[in-house]
Amino acid sequence: xxxxxxxxxxxxxxxxxxxxxxxxxxxxxxxxxxxxxxxxxxxxxxxxxxxxxxxxxxxxxxxxxxxxxxxxxxxxxxxxxxxxxxxxxxxxxxxxxxxxxxxxxxxxxxxxxxxxxxxxxxxxxxxxxxxxxxxxxxxxxxxxxxxxxxxxxxxxxxxxxxxxxxxxxxxxxxxxxxxxxxxxxxxxxxxxxxxxxxxxxxxxxxxxxxxxxxxxxxxxxxxxxxxxxxxxxxxxxxxxxxxxxxxxxxxxxxxxxxxxxxxxxxxxxxxxxxxxxxxxxxxxxxxxxxxxxxxxxxxxxxxxxxxxxxxxxxxxxxxxxxxxxxxxxxxxxxxxxxxxxxxxxxxxxxxxxxxxxxxxxxxxxxxxxxxxxxxxxxxxxxxxxxxxxxxxxxxxxxxxxxxxxxxxxxxxxx
Amino acid sequence: xxxxxxxxxxxxxxxxxxxxxxxxxxxxxxxxxxxxxxxxxxxxxxxxxxxxxxxxxxxxxxxxxxxxxxxxxxxxxxxxxxxxxxxxxxxxxxxxxxxxxxxxxxxxxxxxxxxxxxxxxxxxxxxxxxxxxxxxxxxxxxxxxxxxxxxxxxxxxxxxxxxxxxxxxxxxxxxxxxxxxxxxxxxxxxxxxxxxxxxxxxxxxxxxxxxxxxxxxxxxxxxxxxxxxxxxxxxxxxxxxxxxxxxxxxxxxxxxxxxxxxxxxxxxxxxxxxxxxxxxxxxxxxxxxxxxxxxxxxxxxxxxxxxxxxxxxxxxxxxxxxxxxxxxxxxxxxxxxxxxxxxxxxxxxxxxxxxxxxxxxxxxxxxxxxxxxxxxxxxxxxxxxxxxxxxxxxxxxxxxxxxxxxxxxxxxxxxxxxxxxxxxxxxxxxxxxxxxxxxxxxxxxxxxxxxxxxxxxxxxxxxxxxxxxxxxxxxxx
Ligand code: SF4
Numbered sequence: 077x078x079x080x081x082x083x084x085x086x087x088x089x090x091x092x093x094x095x096x097x098x099x100x101x102x103x104x105x106x107x108x109x110x111x112x113x114x115x116x117x118x119x120x121x122x123x124x125x126x127x128x129x130x131x132x133x134x135x136x137x138x139x140x141x142x143x144x145x146x147x148x149x150x151x152x153x154x155x156x157x158x159x160x161x162x163x164x165x166x167x168x169x170x171x172x173x174x175x176x177x178x179x180x181x182x183x184x185x186x187x188x189x190x191x192x193x194x195x196x197x198x199x200x201x202x203x204x205x206x207x208x209x210x211x212x213x214x215x216x217x218x219x220x221x222x223x224x225x226x227x228x229x230x231x232x233x234x235x236x237x238x239x240x241x242x243x244x245x246x247x248x249x250x251x252x253x254x255x256x257x258x259x260x261x262x263x264x265x266x267x268x269x270x271x272x273x274x275x276x277x278x279x280x281x282x283x284x285x286x287x288x289x290x291x292x293x294x295x296x297x298x299x300x301x302x303x304x305x306x307x308x309x310x311x312x313x314x315x316x317x318x319x320x321x322x323x324x325x326x327x328x329x330x331x332x333x334x335x336x337x338x339x340x341x342x343x344x345x346x347x348x349x350x351x352x353x354x355x356x357x358x359x360x361x362x363x364x365x366x367x368x369x370x371x372x373x374x375x376x377x378x379x380x381x382x383x384x385x386x387x388x389x390x391x392x393x394x395x396x397x398x399x400x401x402x403x404x405x406x407x408x409x410x411x412x413x414x415x416x417x418x419x420x421x422x423x424x425x426x427x428x429x430x431x432x433x434x435x436x437x438x439x440x441x442x443x444x445x446x447x448x449x450x451x452x453x454x455x456x457x458x459x460x461x462x463x464x465x466x467x468x469x470x471x472x473x474x475x476x477x478x479x480x481x482x483x484x485x486x487x488x489x490x
Numbered sequence: 491x492x493x494x495x496x497x498x499x500x501x502x503x504x505x506x507x508x509x510x511x512x513x514x515x516x517x518x519x520x521x522x523x524x525x526x527x528x529x530x531x532x533x534x535x536x537x538x539x540x541x542x543x544x545x546x547x548x549x550x551x552x553x554x555x556x557x558x559x560x561x562x563x564x565x566x567x568x569x570x571x572x573x574x575x576x577x578x579x580x581x582x583x584x585x586x587x588x589x590x591x592x593x594x595x596x597x598x599x600x601x602x603x604x605x606x607x608x609x610x611x612x613x614x615x616x617x618x619x620x621x622x623x624x625x626x627x628x629x630x631x632x633x634x635x636x637x638x639x640x641x642x643x644x645x646x647x648x649x650x651x652x653x654x655x656x657x658x659x660x661x662x663x664x665x666x667x668x669x670x671x672x673x674x675x676x677x678x679x680x681x682x683x684x685x686x687x688x689x690x691x692x693x694x695x696x697x698x699x700x701x702x703x704x705x706x707x708x709x710x711x712x713x714x715x716x717x718x719x720x721x722x723x724x725x726x727x728x729x730x731x732x733x734x735x736x737x738x739x740x741x742x743x744x745x746x747x748x749x750x751x752x753x754x755x756x757x758x759x760x761x762x763x764x765x766x767x768x769x770x771x772x773x774x775x776x777x778x779x780x781x782x783x784x785x786x787x788x789x790x791x792x793x794x795x796x797x798x799x800x801x802x803x804x805x806x807x808x809x810x811x812x813x814x815x816x817x818x819x820x821x822x823x824x825x826x827x828x829x830x831x832x833x834x835x836x837x838x839x840x841x842x843x844x845x846x847x848x849x850x851x852x853x854x855x856x857x858x859x860x861x862x863x864x865x866x867x868x869x870x871x872x873x874x875x876x877x878x879x880x881x882x883x884x885x886x887x888x889x890x891x892x893x894x895x896x897x898x899x900x901x902x903x904x905x906x907x908x909x910x911x912x913x914x915x916x917x918x919x920x921x922x923x924x925x926x927x928x929x930x931x932x933x934x935x936x937x938x939x940x941x942x943x944x945x946x947x948x949x950x951x952x953x954x955x956x957x958x959x960x961x962x963x964x965x966x967x
Contacts, residue, residue, distance in 0.1 A: 086711055094716060129744060179644060436602065
């Protein structure tokens, strides 16, 4: 291969990382560089330093160590049989790039993943080495997220967790059948085994930290995973089910969804069309409902249609409310917090505002309008001292009334 | 006359805040004024640079509360919001805050009422300031300069909307504790040398360095990490409004990235528009690539791609429409009934099939499944145009002198437009690279005819082939 400059490698290896949905840099232990030799801080909330034209935030230097790969997963642009341009960074080069970007306040840290070269262990060693250079040689205290290789030796994963804020392992596909078909070199049991191992290590380190102040931290921002949506036949119900099992079994911080996007030089077993981006959005909304609104996975599944998919034209909360109309309207003056959280259009913030405001006065529809973003969507589902939606929730055309206009949907889904 | 009398007589007071972000000063004065029972409409709050003193005649000597004056109450929540709201550039902020402190003495829970206009205003100020601070954490871009002592110094230019600079010094200190840095703004400057923080007067954009060697890398990163298949410009703009763009080096790329994304999408539809530099460089590479190609829906059927075959430097390139059922199974062009017919005719015309490069306009077999049978379907014009990219790539490598297109689809594959068989038949059409195109019927057409019609078409077909042979001989001579 002709000699490539850092710039050329970056072009290839950042490009190859762009299909990864996870980017968050939040939720780790607080750190700063006072009293150290290097630089970096994490203050709970991660910072998005830029936004790309695809609307996604850029908070980390997200690159691959290399896009060479001995595996041949069909959905992956870096699979062995693909003829994309290949490049390879050394751990030192990635560490230098990270530092030079960090010093200029471009990023919060590094998100490193890699194609598999030589062997899983060899690849994992290189990733750990990158993190080691940053942490030990440069006293770097910013955020590091390593995407671990499930087949790698548990000892290597342990080392990775000592340097990284977050570890992740991609489950890739929502069903085992999909994985077998599209990622013939990967094994669902191995992936979940590795997740289990990481969970154990995180739990043990937390326990040790409680007892010994100087116990080393292990992945303080926890572990996450990513699932590709729309590359196989799995329905939203399958996906939500899988995600909730993963949350329960492995105490994941986040499950990311990545709508399968057409990749140049795609493999023939992939579907022709990418799924609408709005589908990914609906899955994130349902994830949100489970994490912050107290919905059970089963309830999200109840909101899906006959094909097991969430409606695309309305959000899952509204879809659920329309199916369970007997739960509405709720009286904003008396309803419990849980009941209020189920009202379509009422967010967590609005609910807490209502709870406070109603201690001071009897709430009118006008007051609700001031406390929320849009009243139109909420009105059919609430009762105030001056408003009662009598028959609205029974109207057969309620869905049509509340669903956003079709043009808007098209725009969003484009 | 005591100060309390002043108040009773309805005196006006003006309070000059020495620094626009001086919360402690405001708090101290507000406490005293409330203790002296000075109602909000009797106090004017001014800050450096604020225009006109409406209360110029006001008694600026503030009343002093009695020693045993009752303590002033304000909720914790109010204080935390107020501390932030003071940083806002709204000149009414001190008055608003004072009004709220005043009101809290008789309505202690007033700041919990989100429907109250004063409370809503307070929250709005707080929110704007928090957003501005957040954007400062995110959008400050340091540029490296080498000092005379050889030390690196990182200097940023930033334009905050509010008086947030000093309040955010700690963030940058904690993050870049061991670096030497300066943040320059039109409202003031901060300088950290690794151990102490120094404040300086307002700066101008020209005082900051203009570029940095790492910027090219950063821009490369920014351009590469974005997925053109997912353009969502609105989402980007809501988080990174245009007003910040002028100080973000990467933002200069955005218009081209957006325009480029649309054309990259369009490229997937009309592969013919792909850049010439992307062309595969060998026939083997084309062969490999068409097996992966899904630029049109035909590639997604249960089929394999069929590559052209023949010598790379062939003088004659014969182009058919698309592989059929047998070609798809064999992975070779023109092996089915139409192919056998073609072989017969070209042999008659004195052309050796082995010396020609034989290929198709469309590389995959398009069919509908009927029971066990796969019924041939004609490709649409769009599919032919999409697949043209490969045909052109082949032609660029084979460099034939004559291209013989069998049928209208094949002709479209070469020309990119539909021509009428009756008009173009029997005479060469010059191509850009100096070669020429001859168009005749597809042999499958002959197979579908019988009787007189077949005789007539067969004769025409033989005549066309003979003409091509003659022209070839002429070119070679
Ligand atoms: S027919 Fe042509 S354009 Fe369509 S998928 Fe096959 S090779 Fe690609």
